[in-house]
Amino acid sequence: MALSSAGEMDLSHEGESKGRDPVLLSILGLAVVFILAHAIGVLPSWLVRLPESWIPPTAEVLDVVFAFVQNDLGLIHLTRFIAEGPLEFMLDATANLLYGKRRWPNLGPIPWTAIAAAGTVLGYYLGGWRLAALAGGTFLWTALIGQWDIAMQTMSVLVVAAPVAFVIGLLLGIAAWKYTWVDVVIKPVLSILQTLPFFTYLLPAVIFFKVGPTAGAVATIIYAIPPMILMTTLGLKKVSPEVVEAGKMSGSSRFQMLTQVYLPSARTEILVGVNQVIMLCLAMVVLTAFIGMPGLGAKLLAMMGSFKLGRSFEIGVTIVLFAIMLDRLSKAWVVKQPEHHEKGTPWWKEHAFLLAGLAGFVVFYILAQFIDVFTEIGRRQSFSKGKEIDTAIKGFLALDGVRAVTEWLRWFLNVKVLIPFRNSLLWIPTSAFILLIVGFSYWLGGRKSAIYAAIFFTIVALSGWWDRSVITLYTVISAVIISMLIGIPMGIVAARNEVWAKRILLACDTAQTFPSFIYLIPAIMLFGVNDVAVVFAIVIFTTVPLTRYTIEGLRTVPLEITEAADMAGATRRQKLWSVQLPIALPTMAVGFNQAIMFAFFMVIIAAFIGTQDLGQELQRTLAGTELGKNIVLGMNVALMALTFDLTIMAWAEKRKKSLGLD
């Protein structure tokens, strides 16, 4: 299976003689021997599956270690102090302001109209009428549909988590840029953090930081920090040497250099980091529903659980609107450059937007004291059409034509494709499976990748969760293959036409801002609760990066090269296969890699639908205190994801270098 997905890439190896590499041949040969031996029943059983007795009690050991750190070293007092002290204080304050929780400063809740007014002005300031309409529209929709309170529950965590993640990320980013050793230590931690399934963030958060918003906020913060670190370091490294020298020649001290020269010059990258922090926070905050955090995510979870598709759909729309709004506003902030005012501009004109925003806020705040609907739109007044949509969707799905299609798809995929594939993967002996993966890594990424693959998958085998891991892998691979069959052709077709390419890129861009949770809604709607729905959800989720990077890869092909191909008399097809695709492949590989990472992410969330893989077990740990097991499961997912990540990125790097694209 690993080889079948690799087969898609093999045109890049034209002219290379990797096929005759003796190392690769012996790895694959050994794997084949094991498989054949297993087929005729002569393979020793310890090569088929590791005996139980060989499996080290990692989870138990970890539990002991955690118990020691938590209780004997007293870490829990520190974390609980942070949780109950400053963090809870901030969360309570925002909760009071946004939805009126009875805590200091006891001012809230702020009327929705006041927030909507201020948000609209902010939208106008950052991006004109379009963004004003987007921001205003989002708030208006949320209020009118009757979800203002739950939306504000989510936002109250977000507005604390995002700034905290920003500050921590910025400081760590500066440290990593300034001290090499910090960079060396942080890099591997970041790559593990970015591949760890989110359930693994949640349980430690719960154990160390109390259940509820505090744990949710902590998990969210940790989850959102990595990109901020990376963007900060990147931005600081990119500051032009002349600007640095100009700062030095102006006699700046070290501190002045950092605050007055480096950080302001890295503004763009830092703001891109802010955008990513906000988006990751939103994605995570929605998922913290799994540890009982109230808000949009929890509501969505409950509605999906009771199969109320109409309400689920409405909440989905709210989440999507918030995602798009936050994304567009923060991106507009990135590109917003300071504008000068002519000399003698009165101060009120210089701060016109600020004043307008304030005025809108105050006016509606006052009006809301007299007009109730300006403060809150109650359940009965709301325009929610949950039931009607429900009936409509269910009616649509019950139509004979639709039902026939979905039923057939479900049957075909399940019986003819997914289950046989899964069973054959499970049948392969562990030893042969690892050899196949190592062979794949060796073939694509080279020796170093192969060594990592061997180590990582051996750890997975030793964790004692081999079968569940294989099921996880099976879901990921099936979904990615299907989305490649959809996404790559779609990208190729779209890239032919500049207008369409831009449109599809914009759509992909927007789709990537949605919290992953959203993708479960259509899957459940169409296929109910089963394996096909899981694969379907992953497929929509992963088709996005595949399409996007295919288009971007094809667009990076220099114009002269395609013109040269045209002048050489290449047909469209020849041009695509022998000119454009080989040059676009390294970029497409990035998309492929992202698709696999996304798939690993989604497959874990899909545990909610009812899978039999690691995600299911992970979700179960959330109910208890089995921290050790939780970490072991999480590491399994991370190690498998990292294997692919390292291999594919190593290949893309190598390829880019040999094409001279860097």
Next chain:
Amino acid sequence: MDTVIKARNVWKIFGADPVNYLKSMPEGRTFDEIRADGYIAGVKDVSLEVSRGEMLVIMGLSGSGKSTLVRCFSRLHDITGGTIEVEGQDIMSLKEKDLIELRRNKMGMVFQSFGLLPHRTVLDNVAFPLEMRGQDKHDRRKRALEVINLVGLEGREEYFPRELSGGQQQRVGIARSLAIEPDIWFLDEPFSALDPLIRREMQDEFLRLQDLLGKTIVFITHDFDEALRLADRIAIMKDGAVEQCDTPDQIVLHPATEYVAKFTEEIEKSRVVHARVLANPVNGSAPEGEAVRAGHTILQLARQLVNDTREELPVADKNGNLIGVMNRQEALDVLLGAN
């Protein structure tokens, strides 16, 4: 004239362990041999002096080490060997605090791609060095406006760098480097990023400023014409070493090495050589008649040289004092480009 910058046997080597490499390096190692050892000689055994009020132009192709050398003078680079004295102070011995002090009060630098801070207005960019040394806001503004006027950017104080043209941005860079009234002014290819017409205009502007201010200047360029136009003295660099350091006249008349000769080949010497340089000491009595001005180039004197019939011409400075005699044939050779 006192010496402002004195560089002696300065080396700047890039590589893994430059200090020890330089110590153990055998004498007379060439640039290519050093490179074969895995090191790059950015500056190779350079000795130079810059006098007060002088404009030294360092000329060389890209990679010749001219930018590296000027960064050694301002200690943006730490040198590997030799000594650099600025106003009698060994700058390598300065502590960070003293170095910052020196830059805050004595040095200004202009950069090829301007090095402006993108988030600050013209006014704030120019005031930046003043802010760094903690001057109060009112003073800062006043002084910044002064220099902004000096470089002809009045009315643009509130603009951001990206709203200005290249030439205007470099005016901001110049104004910023002048804000602290530096004694020493480093200019690293300040006009190279500008298109030819603007470059010419900025050179004139620069000469005007220098006339007004009389700073000690180290000016870097890869453009020989620019060097000839501006310099009191020119140092020509190749592979990190100074090939020749002399007045434009001497460089054109007596190139020290093959490399310099190749540079000067295409130059019309009569535009560069001044009568003063061709004047020999008066031997016996000076010739009668009208004297030529010492400060004029041979080209400026062309008509006179052709029309005159005397063998020897008296050369006088602008006050009319006789400083020597010039052989007319020799001057005509320069004019006609004969060797």
